[in-house]
Amino acid sequence: METRKADAPPAARMDRVTKDFNGVRALADVTFAVRRGALVGVIGPSGAGKTTAISLFTGNLVPTKGTVQTLGEEPLRLRRRTRERIGLMPQQFTLYPELTTAENVDFFASLFGMLAGRRRRRTRETLQLVDLWEARDRRAAKLSGGMQRRLQLACALVHQPELLILDEPTAGIDPLLRRSVWQELIRQREQGHTVVVTTQYVVDAEHCDLVALIANGRLLAFGPPGELRHMALGGDLVQVEIEGSWDGLDLEKLPGVRQLHRIVPGRFWVVADNAGQVTPEVVAAVSAAGVEMISVREYRPSFDEIFAALVHRDRDGDAASGAVAPAAFLMRS
Amino acid sequence: MRGLTRAFAVVGKEMLVVLRRPSALATLVLGPVVILAVFGLSYIGQPPVRALLVVPANSGLPTDGRAYDLNQQGVLQIVGTRPTLASARQALASHTADIVVAAPDNAVQQLRSGKQVVIQVEYDTVNPYQSAVISRLAEPLAASVNEKIVAQIVAQTNGQSGASRTPDPNLVAAPTRAETRDLAPTEPKLIAFYGVAVLALIVQHLGLTLGALSMNADRRQGMLALLRVAPVGALELLTGKYVAFVVLTGAITSALVVLMTQAMQVPMLASISSVMSLLLLLILASVGLGLVLSLVTRSESQVIQLALLALLASVFFGGLAIDLSQFSPPLQVASQFLPVTEATRLGQDLFLRGAATEPWRFAALAAMAIGLTLVALLLLRRELMHRQ
Numbered sequence: 001m002e003t004r005k006a007d008a009p010p011a012a013r014m015d016r017v018t019k020d021f022n023g024v025r026a027l028a029d030v031t032f033a034v035r036r037g038a039l040v041g042v043i044g045p046s047g048a049g050k051t052t053a054i055s056l057f058t059g060n061l062v063p064t065k066g067t068v069q070t071l072g073e074e075p076l077r078l079r080r081r082t083r084e085r086i087g088l089m090p091q092q093f094t095l096y097p098e099l100t101t102a103e104n105v106d107f108f109a110s111l112f113g114m115l116a117g118r119r120r121r122r123t124r125e126t127l128q129l130v131d132l133w134e135a136r137d138r139r140a141a142k143l144s145g146g147m148q149r150r151l152q153l154a155c156a157l158v159h160q161p162e163l164l165i166l167d168e169p170t171a172g173i174d175p176l177l178r179r180s181v182w183q184e185l186i187r188q189r190e191q192g193h194t195v196v197v198t199t200q201y202v203v204d205a206e207h208c209d210l211v212a213l214i215a216n217g218r219l220l221a222f223g224p225p226g227e228l229r230h231m232a233l234g235g236d237l238v239q240v241e242i243e244g245s246w247d248g249l250d251l252e253k254l255p256g257v258r259q260l261h262r263i264v265p266g267r268f269w270v271v272a273d274n275a276g277q278v279t280p281e282v283v284a285a286v287s288a289a290g291v292e293m294i295s296v297r298e299y300r301p302s303f304d305e306i307f308a309a310l311v312h313r314d315r316d317g318d319a320a321s322g323a324v325a326p327a328a329f330l331m332r333s
Numbered sequence: 334m335r336g337l338t339r340a341f342a343v344v345g346k347e348m349l350v351v352l353r354r355p356s357a358l359a360t361l362v363l364g365p366v367v368i369l370a371v372f373g374l375s376y377i378g379q380p381p382v383r384a385l386l387v388v389p390a391n392s393g394l395p396t397d398g399r400a401y402d403l404n405q406q407g408v409l410q411i412v413g414t415r416p417t418l419a420s421a422r423q424a425l426a427s428h429t430a431d432i433v434v435a436a437p438d439n440a441v442q443q444l445r446s447g448k449q450v451v452i453q454v455e456y457d458t459v460n461p462y463q464s465a466v467i468s469r470l471a472e473p474l475a476a477s478v479n480e481k482i483v484a485q486i487v488a489q490t491n492g493q494s495g496a497s498r499t500p501d502p503n504l505v506a507a508p509t510r511a512e513t514r515d516l517a518p519t520e521p522k523l524i525a526f527y528g529v530a531v532l533a534l535i536v537q538h539l540g541l542t543l544g545a546l547s548m549n550a551d552r553r554q555g556m557l558a559l560l561r562v563a564p565v566g567a568l569e570l571l572t573g574k575y576v577a578f579v580v581l582t583g584a585i586t587s588a589l590v591v592l593m594t595q596a597m598q599v600p601m602l603a604s605i606s607s608v609m610s611l612l613l614l615l616i617l618a619s620v621g622l623g624l625v626l627s628l629v630t631r632s633e634s635q636v637i638q639l640a641l642l643a644l645l646a647s648v649f650f651g652g653l654a655i656d657l658s659q660f661s662p663p664l665q666v667a668s669q670f671l672p673v674t675e676a677t678r679l680g681q682d683l684f685l686r687g688a689a690t691e692p693w694r695f696a697a698l699a700a701m702a703i704g705l706t707l708v709a710l711l712l713l714r715r716e717l718m719h720r721q
Contacts, residue, residue: 021721058562062720076720083564094555096346098353103346110342111563113335139353 009072011036011163011194012057017066019052025217026052029066032212032222034163034196039189041208042198043307049217050198051091054165057196058088071163084112087161089152091168091198097141101132104140105154112159126154129184146173153181157188164188166197170204182207202307213310220310225303232306232313234258236275239299240268240282243292250289254281269299339565343573344580347547351581370592381410382470386478387421387435387453388414394436394481401477409470418453425457432456432467434474440482441489452478518602519685525599529684530653532593533676536586536612537619538644543578544623545636548713553633560717567714571624571706578620579613586612602687611679614698618672621705628712647673672701 013033019026027049034040034057042050055061056068059075068075071082078086095104102123109119127133130150135143140151153169166185170178178201185195186207197208205211205225213220213228221228230236235258240251248268252260256278259271272278275298286293301309386401388394395401398411412430415421424430435453437443443450454471458464519525551557560570590608593599601608622643630636648654650664651673657665668674675694682689689695 055558058558060558060561060720078562080564080566083562086562088559088562090555090558092555094559096350096554098350099346103349107342107346108563110338110345111560111565113338113564115334115338 008036010034010069011038012068012070012196014053014056014063014068015066017056017063017068019049019056019061019217020064027056027063027217030214030217030219031066032219034194035210036194037189037192038209039185039195039197039207040210040212041205042196042212042214043202043205043208044200044214044220046200048200048214050200050214051167052217053212053214054167054196054198058086058165084159085162087156087159087164089156089164089166089169091171093148093152095140095148095151095155098139100137100139101143101147101151101154102127102136104151105158108155109158114159122158122160126158129157130154131180146177149173150177150181153184157184160193162193164193164195166195168198168200170199170201178204202303205303213307215307215311215314218314220307220314228303228310229301229306232309233271233301235271235273236278237299237301238270238272238275238279238282238296240270240286240296241294242266242268242286243294246286246289246291250285251282254278254285256281266294336566336569339569340572340576343565343570344577347574347577348581350547350550351543351577381406381408382431382467383410383412383429384432384434384470384474385412385421385424385430386414387418387433388416389436389438390416392436392438392440393485394440394478401474401481403470403473403477405470405473409474422455425455431458431463432471432474434471434478436478436482441486444482444486450479450482517685518687519600524597525685526681527653528593528597528599529680530651530677532586532589533615533673533680534644534647534651534653535589536582536615537622537647537671537673537676538640539585540578540582540616540619541623541626541643542640543582544574544620544709545627545640546623546633547574547578548624548627549630549633549636552627552716557716567710567717571710571713574624575617575620575706579616582616582620583613586616599684601684603683607683607689608680611676611683611695611698614695614702615672615676617702618698618705621702621709622672624709625705625712628709628716643671647671650674652677669697670701672698675701 010033015031017030018028030049030053042053044050052061056063057070057075059070059078062076070078071085073079073082096107099107105123105126106119109122114122124133127136130153132147132150132154135147140148143151149169149172153166156164156166164185169185170181173181182204185197188195189209202213205213205228208225210223211225211228212222221231223231240248242248243266245265248260248262251257251268251270256273257270258273261269261271263269270278270282279296279298282296283293286296386398388396396414398413401411403409415424418433418435421430421433421435425433433453433455435455437450437452440450452475454475456464456467456471458467551560590601590612594601623640626639626643627636630639650657650660650668651671652668653673657668657674660668675698678691679689679694679698682691
């Protein structure tokens with residue numbers, strides 16, 4: 001099954017896509033593919049170009065340059081059958097405030113051609129899933145902001161889409177609800193659905209299989225969250241604290257060590273290919289130098305820090321120097 | 334089956350959206366009923382023209398106003414006589430009379446001496462409609478005074494000659510009389526005539542408003558972004574909206590027709606099927622016009638402005654306020670492109686005559702309904718295909 005998924009064409013892809021709005025560049029030369037069955041996060045600050053990116057997948061926008069494919073077709077010319085396989089949750093509240101919770105879900109189920117019996121069943125299942133079954137007879141206008149977001153999610157899920165595209169589903173909702181939304185998205189992924197989700201919460205990257213980090217319309221990085229950390233720093237980061245004023249030059253010569261940063265006297269950051277492998281070597285080298293070790297541990301910066309480091313690298317246009325700039329940035333911050 | 338499911342989803346949604354808005358309901362249901370009721374209860378028709386006659390004291394003419402009565406109750410009321418023109422003019426100035434018809438001081442002497450008698454008619458209005466009505470009544474009023482003057486001369490001549498077989502002086506003075514007859518099957522009544530026109534106007538405004546605001550709401554709420562991705566086509570969306578609005582407007586229209594025929598006693602001589610066909614075509618054309626307006630505008634305020642403009646144009650150029658024959662020929666032609674124009678004419682014929690005297694208007698209304706639907710379909714398809 002996994003092999004077949006890996007071989008299958010991506011659920012969505014954009015290739016060297018640029019999008020301009022009246023001369024203003026919203027996306028610049030972006031390339032990434034959404035693997036089938038993956039939960040892909042498009043992450044970046046407000047105004048980064050996330051909504052533009054997913055609107056290109058849904059066909060609501062047309063690229064200025066480059067090509068986009070969704071479920072193997074050009075989004076502008078998606079066939080009806082293909083559109084039945086897509087679920088979309090826009091950023092703004094787009095449901096009918098005069099209809100009840102259940103009526104809104106039923107309406108969307110009908111739009112996707114579901115017949116009465118199945119529609120009733122799916123409406124119930126979906127509302128139970130997003131914890132809105134008790135509020136099924138309440139008008140959408142009377143729901144709280146968080147409940148409205150969940151209702152929108154239910155409308156996007158009701159027809160069990162193969163590709164689920166969600167624009168900021170966790171914006172403006174409390175942390176508990178955010179967690180439940182992510183649990184639902186993970187559950188969708190586990191059921192074999194492909195999920196593309198935008199969020200401005202960088203920490204949400206940890207829930208994703210793949211993350212596209214976007215800022216100022218540029219794709220800063222794309223890959224699994226673990227790789228992003230590696231990508232941002234140029235490797236794993238090992239923090240070493242010692243007594244005294246050793247220069248630590250011996251550490252730079254260890255196999256698997258890429259760089260060494262002196263943060264303050266007695267504290268180093270070692271950038272290595274693999275923190276697990278290099279840590280014993282570091283301990284041995286410190287000991288061999290006759291220096292007293294206070295602590296040695298792998299430093300795992302948060303995704304916020306990683307994102308900030310990548311933005312910093314992109315802003316400085318210092319891609320050639322790779323990890324040096326982000327690590328230095330982290331060191332300064 | 335799936336297409337029908339989609340179309341009926343839109344039908345249900347549109348109906349619920351309308352029915353769940355109390356203010357919209359009040360506007361849609363109570364509004365037309367109130368308008369029709371106010372129209373029926375408050376219209377009292379044109380008040381009679383109040384005429385004051387000047388009968389000089391020494392003229393020998395009857396001083397009782399009833400002697401000059403033209404038997405036009407409700408149209409003309411002779412409110413009295415005055416001995417001098419000056420006192421009559423005061424009544425005119427104080428708006429206690431609308432018209433003054435003055436016999437000369439010495440009419441009999443003037444006629445005997447071979448001079449033509451001038452009967453002076455005066456009124457004071459800036460209202461063109463009232464001016465036209467008064468002018469039309471001035472002639473028979475003057476003729477009535479003239480009749481009395483001639484009758485008096487003949488009577489005096491008879492008295493002097495003492496002849497026994499001279500004809501009746503009144504017969505000499507008024508040798509003919511007119512009899513009028515209306516061939517229409519119902520008595521012309523303003524409530525009936527204008528009631529049908531008001532019904533057509535209300536139905537057009539309802540259909541137009543529902544169509545115009547619905548599409549606009551979809552756009553404002555960002556639904557179009559969802560609809561572009563959903564497997565629903567322009568035809569299904571439009572079918573759903575049409576069915577919902579025809580049902581809603583049809584229900585309100587039926588209530589109005591019942592109110593009109595039962596409470597306001599407006600006769601309905603044509604068959605129900607003919608009247609229903611007319612109203613259905615009117616609703617379809619109106620909803621189509623509303624949808625087209627909403628699809629060519631960008632904002633809700635724009636569409637409301639256009640809906641109000643359409644209402645104003647319908648009031649002034651649909652034949653409701655002013656008969657179309659009073660407009661220049663180009664405007665008469667242009668007014669035929671308003672659904673309300675055709676519906677008013679057809680409605681007045683069907684309700685008050687029992688059959689359409691101009692059946693081509695059915696074809697014109699049907700053409701409008703079909704044409705507007707096609708234009709709305711093309712515009713909606715273009716809107717759904719539109720991408721930035």
